Amino acid sequence: MAEATPQRRWRAACPNCGAPVEFASAASASAVCGFCRSTLLRDGDTLSQIGQSAEIFEDYSPLQLGTTGRWMGRSFAIVGRVQRGSELGNWNEWHLLFDAGAETPRTAWLSEDNGQFVVSLEAPLTEAPPSAPALGQPLTLAGQRWQVAAIIEAALRAAEGELPRPPKAGRVVELRNAQGEVGSLEYREGAAPIWSVGRSVALADMALQGLRQTAEGESIAEAKFKGRSIACPSCGAPLEPKLAQTKSMVCAQCNAIVDLPEGEAKALGFTPQNRGLPPLIPLGRTGTLAVGDGKPEAWQVVGYQERCDIPEDAEDEQSFWREYLLYNRLAGFAFLVDTREGWSLVRTLTGAPTQGRGGVNWQGRDYAQRWVYGAKTTHVLGEFYWPVRLEDRVQVTDYITRDGQNLLSREQQGPEVTWSGGSPVPAEAVKKAFNLVAPAGQFARDTSAFKSGGNLLRNIIIGLFLIVLLFALLRACSSDDCQQYKTSFGENSNEYRQCRSSRSSGYYGSGSSGGSYGGYSSGGGGHK
Known part of the structure; x- marks a missing residue:
């Protein structure tokens, strides 16, 4: 039987190993036992085992379960984590539990995004999302204009702690807009897609406490994984x-x-x-x-x-x-x-x-x-x-x-x-x-x-110069140095043929073909 603590935490024994499993939020429906890695489903005061989670692979994230902070004027604690991966790499999604307030609590995530961090809030989606969005194309969803930034099959690597639902693998469509927001559609088999919207955050601005610590005398930049060789x-x-x-x-x-x-x-x-x-x-x-x-x-x-x-x-x-x-x-x-x-x-x-x-x-x-x-x-x-x-x-x-x-x-x-x-x-x-x-x-x-x-003016001048040069070359190439023999004796005369033959053999000097003039080309230029 589960028991409530004065801090509004719920505790029950893992049905697989008997270890205590705590829930900080009544809204959380799933957890991973920290002892036997069983994935647990909560139904009222009952816990049932529905699977087994892989071990969390060691990483260098400064975050961990129990880290606290503030965002948008409200305090939160990290109570769970899901590790996902795809052909693009692996990433963490940290489950945030905000302090009690007048506002109905919403499921929130702190996710790593291309080396940065994003806080996202789940929200109801009253419209059906597109079934086959196209990468790089615009679409309208939840009253916003978005661009499709990624379409990936996100695998479930591991999970730990307290979660709003049992973690699963599935297709994820990532959207971005001009307001600096990132939208996420997580498709789940047999259920409606989960919709969330977030913005980038700087960890330094979140008043974080309880971050992972490195060994004494070891700088953060120089800290290494212990035993990972x-x-x-x-x-x-x-x-x-x-x-x-x-x-x-x-x-x-x-x-x-x-x-x-x-x-x-x-x-x-x-x-x-x-x-x-x-x-x-x-x-x-x-x-x-x-x-x-x-x-x-x-x-x-x-x-x-x-x-x-x-x-x-x-x-x-x-x-x-x-x-x-x-x-x-x-x-x-x-x-x-x-x-x-x-x-x-x-x-x-x-x-x-x-x-x-x-x-x-x-x-x-x-x-x-x-x-x-x-x-x-x-x-x-x-x-x-x-x-x-x-x-x-x-x-x-x-x-x-x-x-x-x-x-x-x-x-x-x-x-x-x-x-x-x-x-x-x-x-x-x-x-x-x-x-x-x-x-x-x-x-x-x-x-x-x-x-x-400056580049535009320079390129225009170079372009005009090259056009003039090209016309001059074309005109020179199209001219016939043996025209006088052709006029006097005819196109089929021996004199005209001998003149053409001498020109073709290079007797009067030949020029090279191909290549670029003055090192100029239409490609190249600055990058990023």
Whole structure:
């Protein structure tokens, strides 16, 4: 028989092992026994076992059961967690229980979203959602205009604590809008879809208490998983990932890209790669930078990848750039991007811009479309929170404001569309932030090249010059140096034929065909 505690907690014995199972909310319908991992269903004062949950795989999240905080003026406690996964990686969904108040409590979740965090509230859905939404397309739902950002089959990895319902696997459709919101449709067999709407949050602003602690004398950035060591399947060297979000990492011994498992297991596989040039910013280095209008924060370099665009034809110039994956325990992830035009610092967006004529609008700013291209990964080092692969290909569209101070990028890969935004960073600021000593030429960049107006005028001038040059070349190629023989003796005369033969043999000098003029091509350009 269950018993109520003075703190309005309900307690009952696990029907499988007899261990005590507590419920902090009368509205919670499910829990996972912390001793035997049984998935339990609550019906009044009765608990019944309906399944078995896998072990929670160890991670580096600063959150844990029992962590408390405040959001929108109300206190909450983390009482449960669901770990989900798909081809895009794994993530946590933390079940929040708010303090009692006049307002009817709603089911709330704190979820990890592309290296950031989102608080979502479940809400009733009075209309039938679309049965087959299309990735990247707009739709209207719950009175809002959305863009479909992802369509995934979310597997259930594990669960713990107190939950509003028994966790299940199923299809999840993720939506984003111009208000910076993320909507989620969770389809469940034999039941109506579960609808929730959320916004991004900064953990530092939530007055969190009871976070996970690292060992004494060990910095957060340097803390490692205790006992998590995996043998490299290529050379046998030990791999010790520092982040729980890590899905791929590069072996420091043989440079192979290794797919990491969840928890303690053998590595899933590897891809050999040649050793490239070392990154300008060493892995593990920490620097202080401000993202957008935010305050300066300490970011650690945990990953590095080189990428290039995919030319449409052999004559297009190919552009290469480098991306440093930065990590902050409470802020999540960011990208420091090094292109031939300059440095920029960007983060993934929770929402999605609205489409406009010739570009998009995001948070009151108009962005002009700049480049559309395919891109691929050519070299990687370090750790990544998504399964990175050599030759990974994405379709990219870059946007920029007229003054060049704000950048947007849309990337589509498989079942997901991701938007990221940021701004240029002076090279000297990068050097100072990460305490770098390098030749000036390695950091010198023409940051004015980010300005769309300057680029537009330059490209117009170059384009007009090339058009004139092209017409001149076509005219020269179409002219006949043997015209005088053709006029005097006729097209079939020996004189005319001999003249044409000498021209074709190169006796009078020949020019090269193909190639580009002055190094100009229609491809390439700035990225992110």
